[in-house]
Amino acid sequence: MTDTPAMHAPLRGPAVYFDGTSSVRNDVVVEADAKALRILACRGQGRDRVLDEWPYAELRRMSAPEGVLRLGRRGETLLARLEIRAPELAAAIEDRAEALDRGGAAERRLRRQIVALSFAAAASLVVTAVFGLPALASRIIPLVPLAVEHKLGDAIDRNIRGTLDSQHLGSAFACGAAPSEAAGRAALDKLVGKLETVAALPFPLHVEVVRRAEPNAMALPGGHVYIDDGLIAKAQTPDELAGALAHEIGHVAHRDGTRTVLQTAGLSFLFGMMLGDFVGGGAVVIAARTVLKSSYSRRVEASADAYSVDLMAKAGGDPHALAAILKRIVGDKNEGMKLLLDHPETKDRIAAIDAVAVAGTPLPLLDAADWSALKQICAPLPANATGNVSAH
Numbered sequence: 001m002t003d004t005p006a007m008h009a010p011l012r013g014p015a016v017y018f019d020g021t022s023s024v025r026n027d028v029v030v031e032a033d034a035k036a037l038r039i040l041a042c043r044g045q046g047r048d049r050v051l052d053e054w055p056y057a058e059l060r061r062m063s064a065p066e067g068v069l070r071l072g073r074r075g076e077t078l079l080a081r082l083e084i085r086a087p088e089l090a091a092a093i094e095d096r097a098e099a100l101d102r103g104g105a106a107e108r109r110l111r112r113q114i115v116a117l118s119f120a121a122a123a124s125l126v127v128t129a130v131f132g133l134p135a136l137a138s139r140i141i142p143l144v145p146l147a148v149e150h151k152l153g154d155a156i157d158r159n160i161r162g163t164l165d166s167q168h169l170g171s172a173f174a175c176g177a178a179p180s181e182a183a184g185r186a187a188l189d190k191l192v193g194k195l196e197t198v199a200a201l202p203f204p205l206h207v208e209v210v211r212r213a214e215p216n217a218m219a220l221p222g223g224h225v226y227i228d229d230g231l232i233a234k235a236q237t238p239d240e241l242a243g244a245l246a247h248e249i250g251h252v253a254h255r256d257g258t259r260t261v262l263q264t265a266g267l268s269f270l271f272g273m274m275l276g277d278f279v280g281g282g283a284v285v286i287a288a289r290t291v292l293k294s295s296y297s298r299r300v301e302a303s304a305d306a307y308s309v310d311l312m313a314k315a316g317g318d319p320h321a322l323a324a325i326l327k328r329i330v331g332d333k334n335e336g337m338k339l340l341l342d343h344p345e346t347k348d349r350i351a352a353i354d355a356v357a358v359a360g361t362p363l364p365l366l367d368a369a370d371w372s373a374l375k376q377i378c379a380p381l382p383a384n385a386t387g388n389v390s391a392h
C-alpha cells in the first residue's frame with residue numbers, strides 16, 4: 001500500500017462556501033477528516049469557528065466548470081454549496097467520498113452518452129438532408145461496430161423464429177439435432193465450412209436448415225442464415241445449394257440486413273443500437289418484421305449473385321450452380337419467390353450469372369454420400385409431433 005499524505009491527519013485547504021440563504025460568497029477553510037468535511041470560518045473574530053459539517057456519505061457533486069469541485073449536500077433543501085479549487089484537497093475528498101465518486105461516474109457516463117447522441121443526431125440530420133435516409137444508412141453501416149451488428153442479429157434471430165415457425169414445431173423446427181439427422185448436419189457443416197474458409201467474413205456463420213416448404217433462404221444481420229428445407233428439396237447438386245447459400249453469405253458480407261433495418265426503422269433505432277439498449281424492447285420486433293417484409297433492390301440482389309459466383313469459384317465449386325437452381329424454381333410458377341428470389345427480374349439475374357466465364361470443370365463440393373445425407377437433414381417427424389407437418 002502506498003503511503004500518501006492524504007491518509008494522515010486532516011487535510012485543509014481554502015474553499016468558497018455559499019450558505020444557501022444569501023448569495024454572499026464566504027471564503028472558508030475546509031478540513032477533510034476521516035468521516036466528514038468541516039467548514040470553518042477563516043476571517044475575523046469567528047476565525048476557526050465550525051460553520052457546518054458535511055458527512056462524506058451525504059455529499060453530492062454538482063456540475064461545475066473544469067478544475068472546480070462543487071459540492072452540495074444530499075436531501076438538503078437549502079442551496080448550500082462548496083467550491084473547491086485546490087487540486088490536492090479536491091482529490092482527497094473524491095478519494096474519501098465513495099458515493100460521491102459513484103454519482104460522479106454515472107453523471108459523466110450520462111453526459112458522454114448525451115454528447116454522443118446529440119452529435120449523432122446533428123450529423124444524421126445533415127446527412128439525411130443532403131443524401132436521404134437510404135444513403136445515410138449506407139454511409140453509417142461501416143461505422144456500426146461488428147459487435148453491435150452481431151448482437152442485433154442474435155436478438156432478431158430469437159424474435160423471428162416464432163414467426164418463421166408457422167407450424168409451431170418448436171424445437172423440431174430446426175433440422176439437424178436429432179440422432180438420425182446428425183450425418184446431414186455434418187455434411188451441411190462441411191459445405192458451410194468450405195464456403196466460410198474462402199469467404200473471410202467478419203462474423204462466424206450460423207447456418208440452420210428449418211422445416212419450411214418454400215424453396216427459400218434468408219440471411220439476418222450478424223451471420224445468421226436460414227435455409228428452408230424446401231430449397232434443399234429443389235437442389236439437385238450440392239453446388240446448387242452451395243450457390244444459393246453463397247448468395248446469402250453475400251448479403252451477410254455486404255451487411256445488407258443491417259442496412260435494411262436502418263433504412264426502414266430509422267435513426268431512433270440506430271441511436272438505440274449505439275447506446276446498446278435495443279435488445280429488450282419493441283425495436284427488435286420492428287427490426288425482425290423489417291427483415292421479413294422488405295425485399296432487396298435489384299442492385300443489391302445482383303451484387304449478392306456476383307458474390308456467389310466469386311465465392312463458388314474460390315471454393316472450387318460450380319459458379320453457375322446458383323443460376324441452375326434459380327431456373328428450376330422460377331420454372332415452377334406456384335412457388336413463392338420471396339427472399340432468395342425476391343425480384344421479378346430473376347431471368348436477368350440468371351443470365352448475368354450464366355454470362356460469367358468459368359475455367360475448367362469443377363468437382364462437386366460434396367461427395368455423393370455427404371450429399372445424400374444432407375438431402376435428409378430433416379428427418380420425418382413422428383406422426384404425433386404435430387397435426388399438419390407437410391412432407392417434402
Ligand SMILES: [Zn+2]
Pocket residue numbers: 247251296301304339340341342
Ligand atoms: Zn438475396
